[in-house]
Amino acid sequence: MTGAAQVRVLVADDQAMVRGSFRLLVSHAPGTTAVGEAATGAEAVDLARRERPDVVLMDVRMPELDGIEATRRITADPDLDGVRVLILTTFDLDEYVYAALRAGAAGFLLKDARPADVLAAIDVVAAGQALLAPSVTARLVAEFARRPEPGRPPSRVLDGVTDREIEVLGLVARGLSNVEIAEHLRVSLATVKTHVGHLLAKLHARDRAQLVIVAYETGVVASRGTGD
Structure with a gap:
């Protein structure tokens, strides 16, 4: 800087x-x-x-x-x-x-x-x-994913969010960077940035941290796997 x-x-x-x-x-x-x-x-x-x-x-x-x-x-x-x-x-x-x-x-x-x-x-x-710190994030995400999450908000929070965007949301919640998401999905970095931008707008989220909150509270992380 x-x-x-x-x-x-x-x-x-x-x-x-x-x-x-x-x-x-x-x-x-x-x-x-x-x-x-x-x-x-x-x-x-x-x-x-x-x-x-x-x-x-x-x-x-x-x-x-x-x-x-x-x-x-x-x-x-x-x-x-x-x-x-x-x-x-x-x-x-x-x-x-x-x-x-x-x-x-x-x-x-x-x-x-x-x-x-x-x-x-x-x-x-x-x-x-x-x-x-993706390595730290991954461990914390794994811990939260193992915990029961009673009283999740209705899934309608995700109304209007595409299947691909939900997939990206799950990867964001796992702590992956845009570059890592692009590699995982085999798409361009610009495409990932577009998906993340759409998620921020559709979910009224201020930043990636807020996206992770939505992913946990709607069950995206636990119920929709984000693995290969």
């Missing part, structure tokens, strides 16, 4: 050492800059409103207000349109990921991710994409 505008990052975590580590990483990397630290969810919301960062690195377990509710308040605030939330998680907190995505998070990242992966994740989210 040399020569481009700096991606402004807010770090929210109740552990000072974790906050400091992420802030140092972001501050010393080309293309990113840290605009503040928050030790609670409430502080994260207040700082987001004051600083208008491009990306918030958000921990889940924090005092006063947890990261999920803080994410919900940030993404629901029309004045913070464009602020993207990247949830920091660990595998023993997998149960929070689904709630975080429903709250409007753009994606999630393991706390023990390599520095290069953290910076790449920030760039991906800042660019308006979602659900990074």
Whole structure:
């Protein structure tokens, strides 16, 4: 991102050492800059409103207000349109990921991710994409797919969505990138982008994270296989 505008990052975590580590990483990397630290969810919301960062690195377990509710308040605030939330998680907190995505998070990242992966994740989210780290996504998706999902909304949510688009939706939910979907379906990248664009419009989804929510809630992942 040399020569481009700096991606402004807010770090929210109740552990000072974790906050400091992420802030140092972001501050010393080309293309990113840290605009503040928050030790609670409430502080994260207040700082987001004051600083208008491009990306918030958000921990889940924090005092006063947890990261999920803080994410919900940030993404629901029309004045913070464009602020993207990247949830920091660990595998023993997998149960929070689904709630975080429903709250409007753009994606999630393991706390023990390599520095290069953290910076790449920030760039991906800042660019308006979602659900990074395919290997992590695949494991989380597999976990959710094994869980019963009572009370799914009626399948009419998918009215107007073509069979091919449903197939693409399932692959998006598995964490595949557009390039990987194109290879899997043996179609062009442009065709995949068109399908994803149609899905976003038809399902009134803000980004790929929201598409994954629809895929889970309508049973696309569990009931319509997406394998070869």
